[in-house]
Amino acid sequence: MNHLRNVTGRAARGAAVAAALLAAGQPLTGQAQELRGPIGGRAETAPPQAAPAQPAGPRAMSESVAAIVNDEIISTYDLGQRMRLLIATSGVQPTEQTLPQFQREALISLVDERLQLQELRRQEREQKIDLVASDEEVNQELAEMAQQNNMRAEQFVAALRGQGIGSETLHQQIRAQISWQRWIRGRYGSRLRIGEDQISATLQRLQAAASKPQYQVSEVFIDANRVGGMQTAVQGAAQLVQQMQQGAPFPAVARQFSASATAAAGGDAGWISPGEMPPEVDAALEQLRPGQLSQPIPVRDGVYIVYLRDKRSGGAATLVNLKQAAVPLAAGATAGDEAAAKVKLEAIRAAATGCGDLETVAGRTQGVVAGDLGEAELADLAPAFRQAAEGLQVGQISEPIRTSAGLHLLAVCGKRGAGEEAIDRDQIENRLYGQQLSMIARRYMRDLRNSATIETR
CATH class of the missing domain: 3.10.50.40 (Chitinase A; domain 3)
Structure with a gap:
């Protein structure tokens, strides 16, 4: 069975958000606000230090220390660049009210990525294997993002630069994301098993909820x-x-x-x-x-x-899929007109075998229109149609029905209780797999934060 792949929370979303880069966002202007609130770990808060105002050029930012993660520095330049990337890809406009949120989210993301890369390098030393994505893998991912925007990689990088975002900012994010996602999936995904009892229990719960x-x-x-x-x-x-x-x-x-x-x-x-x-x-x-x-x-x-x-x-409602063949008639049509229309429709009813050929057969008769009415709740139908549909089995065609619009044949092409769509066991397994792997990844990050020394300034 094929399992979900995008299941590690923040580690999985870089490729998806980059495609939105050209649709929204403006270069960050103004002065970044002081970060408020802890971001996890043993936070040691130094005296507040506001980041300087940022001009449009990506390297014009003066650098100082925004945070230290296990002795590794996150600079105010890194922070400002990540804020720009968040603004460009989220569609949320930077305002006096939203800038602190952008700064907080940017710093949390940078801290998480530092912790992830530190953990990966530790695992590399212990296991003697390569875990951190290579430059070639990062460039390949970047090329795929550019292709999603119908651009070459060079054009994509130029678009980033036009919004004041240095290419290395996205490179660093991609490297951490694909490396961490691969590590989580490789370490835990191959060992994670979704039992038949879990699938069956979920299936029973979903079937029981079909009436809701x-x-x-x-x-x-x-x-x-x-x-x-x-x-x-x-x-x-x-x-x-x-x-x-x-x-x-x-x-x-x-x-x-x-x-x-x-x-x-x-x-x-x-x-x-x-x-x-x-x-x-x-x-x-x-x-x-x-x-x-x-x-x-x-x-x-x-x-x-x-x-x-x-x-x-829910399943208490009955849904019907209908087709019709009709002869338009005014409400005041003569008895002769109604009789002629009824003869046409009775001939169609006798010749048609059901929904499959009703429209074809009706199309051969002048003055008759036919079409698919789609699916609707039985209770929402006009009284004459509802009465006919209730008494017909799937594939059957009604006798002519008089309405204010004309004379109709009604064919029932499908009938089901709402919520009775087939529930795929593979889909259930994939969903459970994704939920459990995501939970593992979140717990892993929580443990890394709790054991880290994180100083914000």
Whole structure:
């Protein structure tokens, strides 16, 4: 069975976000704000030091120390460059309110990448193997990003430079991401087994939930432990909601700010049923209409933002797929006109074998129109159509039905309870595999942060 590959949270999303580089973002201007709140590990906070104002040119930034991670320095130049990259790829506009969030997220990302590369180099020394991606692998990944934008790598780098972002900034991010993703997948993915009992239990739960409403959801999850506490997570989520309401693309925001395993897919969580997400999220989804964005939803370990893309009824509703052949008739048509129309439709009904050839047969008769009515809930149909559809089996064609618009033949091409789509066991396995590998990766990073000495300035 094929397992999901984009399953390591932030380690998986570099290639996806880079494709958005040309669609949004402006060079960072103004003065970076002081980072507020811890970022994990044994943080030793030095006196605040604001980064200097940044002109458009990437190397005009004066450098000082923004943070030290196990004696390895992150400079204010590194921090400013990463902020520019976040702005360019998230679609969130830099304002006085959002700059601290950009700075916090940029510094957290840089700290995580330093910890990841330090761990990989330690493993390289112990195991005598190469784990950190080579320049050739980084350049290949960059070339693929450029191709996604219908550009050559040189043009892509020039586009970065035009937004004040040095190419080395993206190189460093790519190197850490693909190296860490490969390490997590290689170390844990090959040993991770999803048992048939897990698949069966999930399948039974999904089948039991088929009678409940189902929601097509995109999500952003702000991990409170990662950003320095629940208050910071709530404030950051509120700023992201405001930016998305003003036009920032949800997928780009999710890729850059979400700690969920769905971040690499732009936050796409697919179709979910009540019980698959925290109760607080379920309660919020019940109040949303398709196309609506939620306010921040605090849960036990962080804050969710959800976007309800679509909603469908549970299995208690019956869905029917219909086709029709009809003769248009005014409400005041004569008895003779109605009789002539009925003769035409009865002939079609006798000649057609079902949905497969109804339109073809009807097309041979002058004055008859035919077409596919698609799928609809039985309860939403006009009374005459609903009565006919209730009594027909799949493949059967009704007797002529009179409505104010004309005389109709109705064919039932499909009938099912809402939520009865086939549930693929491979998809269930892939989803469980991705969730578990993502959880392992998050715990690994938590342990690295807790054991590290991290000083922010």
